[in-house]
Amino acid sequence: MHTAISGQYFYKNRTLKSVNFFNSEASDSSVCVYEVFRVEDSVPLFIEDHLKRLKNSANIANIELWKTSSQIKQVIKTLIAANNSDDGNIKLDFKINSNSEREFQAYFLPSHYPSETEYKKGVVACFQQAERPNPTAKIFNSKVRGQANSIIEKEHVYETILVDHLDHITEGSRSNLFFIKDEQFFTAPDEVVLPGVIRKKVLEIIEMKGWNIQFKSLHKDELSTMDAAFLTGTSPRVLPLNNINSIKFNVEHPLLQELKSSLNLMINEYKSSRINS
Known part of the structure; x- marks a missing residue:
């Protein structure tokens, strides 16, 4: 599957290169963390958490990363400066093919963030019958994504x-x-989902606020009894769901609104601590 790229430069192995030389194609026999x-x-927001998750994904895939955290951080700094880009999403790829050849790439992705209207009115989702073989690791899975x-x-x-069997x-x-x-939050157990960094921050806020949370994979039939629902992720952050298929949710739920505000405050404090350090 082809990956889009933005900016003028990307980082490959040890050097910056023009995006004209970018190739994201991977064979089915390649492993890409x-x-x-x-x-x-x-x-780079919450970069320490992201690099920790990257290392965990590599361990699950039985890959030893060939760049240290400090080296990766320097690559990120170089990439941001070369592209003169203050904002956007960056992807790191550690790829090993069937011949044990290694390739590292870092590059800006085209960024698509929710609009103010989507944050206010919520977004629409639908069911997909699918299960990831390694849900806790960020290992490329072309079938589910496709x-x-x-x-x-x-x-x-x-x-x-995603709905399991x-x-x-x-x-x-x-x-x-x-x-x-x-007044209670529900989310699937850690062992059946990718441990998202924003998910982790949301869980920290829930604990800090003293709110109740239950780690449970809800059955499809239980969704109609829920008051509110929301997505978390690198790009959407905390994004209300208006409905899943025909099941409607309250996008203005007070706990959801307070959670969104608390996460924005956490992000601003993180940025201030890095900019002023």
Whole structure:
């Protein structure tokens, strides 16, 4: 599957190169561990958490990363400066092919963030019957992603919601998922989802606020009893769901609104601590 790229330069192995020489194609026999994070005001947001997750993904894929965290941070700094880009999403790829040849790439992705209207009115999603073989690791899976992209385009929805063989809800195809009912939050257990960095920050806020949370994969039939639902992710952050298929949710739920404000405050504090350090 071809990957789009933005900017003038990308980083390959040890050097910067023009995007004219970029090639993201990977054979089916290749293993690609990757990470995507957001840059805002030249600050890679929560980069420590992202690099920790990258290392965990590599361990699950039985790959030893050949760049240290400090080397990766320097690559990121170089990439931001070369492209003169203060904002956007950056992707890191560690790829090994069937001949054990290694390739590292870092590059800006075209950024598509929700609009103010989508944050206010919520977005629409639909179900996708799919399960990831290694849900806790960010290892490229062309089958699930390809199916999701086709459904999103065909159904004109923002996201697909993955449903396992027992009709339990796990996560979005490219996001994590939370529900609210009777002042209580619900999200799938850590072991069946990708541990998103924004998901982690949301869980920290929930704990800090003293709110109740239950780690449970809800059955499809339970969704109609939920008061509110929202997605979390690098690009959407905390994004209310208006409906999944025909199931409607309250996008103005007070806990959801307070959570959004608390996350924005956390991000601003993180940026200030890095810009002023």
